Amino acid sequence: MKDYKRFSIELAKEAGKIIKANFALGMKKEWKSDNTPLTETDTKINQLVLDAIQKNFPGHSVLAEEGSNLLEGSEYTWVCDPVDGTIPFSHGIPNCVFALALVKNGESILGIVYDPFLDHLFLAEKNKGATLNNEKIRVSTSASFESTIIGIALRKNEKYNFFQVAEILESRKGWSLNFGSIVYMDMLVANGEFAASIFGGENAHDSAASKIIVEEAGGTFTDIFGNDQRYDQKVKGHIASNGILHQEIIDIIKTSL
Secondary structure, X not given: OHHHHHHHHHHHHHHHXXXXXXXXXXXXXXXXXXXXXXXXXXXXXXXXXXXXXXXXXXXXXXXXXXXXXXXXXXXXXXXXXXXXXXXXXXXXXXXXXXXXXXXXXXXXXEEEEEEOOOOEEEEEEOOXXXXXXXXXXXXXXXXXOOOOEXXXXXXXXXXXXXXXXXXXXHHXXXXXXXXXXXXXXXXXXXXXXXXXXXXXXXXXHHOHHHHHHHHHOOOEEEOOOOOOOOXXXXXXXXXXXXXXXXXXXXXXXXXXX
16 A cells, blocks of 8 residues: 555646646636536646556556546556546636545545645545645534535536535535535545535546545545445445534435435
8 A cells, every 4th residue: 555655645746736837817628518627737637647557557447537547357446536626727716636546346445635736635545544744634523514614516417416405504504615626625524624515426536535535534425325335436426524414414415306
């Protein structure tokens, strides 16, 4: 695992350099079929990851947002979102992260998330805790939604959308917030700033790294119905929470969808 950890950190820092170097107002972008933007930064980092894993771990699969290399029978899959938060990033808002997970037989065993603008590196390995810049982090101890923040990825064209969930949470004196990067919001759960985050998408690259980091920080991470799931294939969204509020969020979702 030490080699995987060192490899992941080096790759994250290299990706971060590309993100910072390419960040600018008026950024050129294309719009994909799912109505999300694609920039040169996304594709360049995606290729960086594919090349690095092919060179260092040729027997491992890669599942990445902008191009994958899936090998039949591979026990290990690297799951990558080269730029989580492309919408804000591509419109001049410095709010995005690089996310990478190593998944073994569907289970995340290492996760790394890097914000190059603040130089915040979140890292977790199985059974070793979670850190932010080498300092241990823990989820919050909030036992109610009052005076808490819940990050919610609100998009009507997701398979699951949570507009009614947001209304219910706010009626219970919580604050719902969406700033275009679900992985970043998950990290704020792991670091105790948010009580929970909720995501309705189906792509594993939006969940795999967060899964292990939130859990190793003492939180709970499931699909939106409270079940565990594989993180090397399509997912049923996710809930990341401090654990205390998890079941209440599941109950709200089940009555709202």
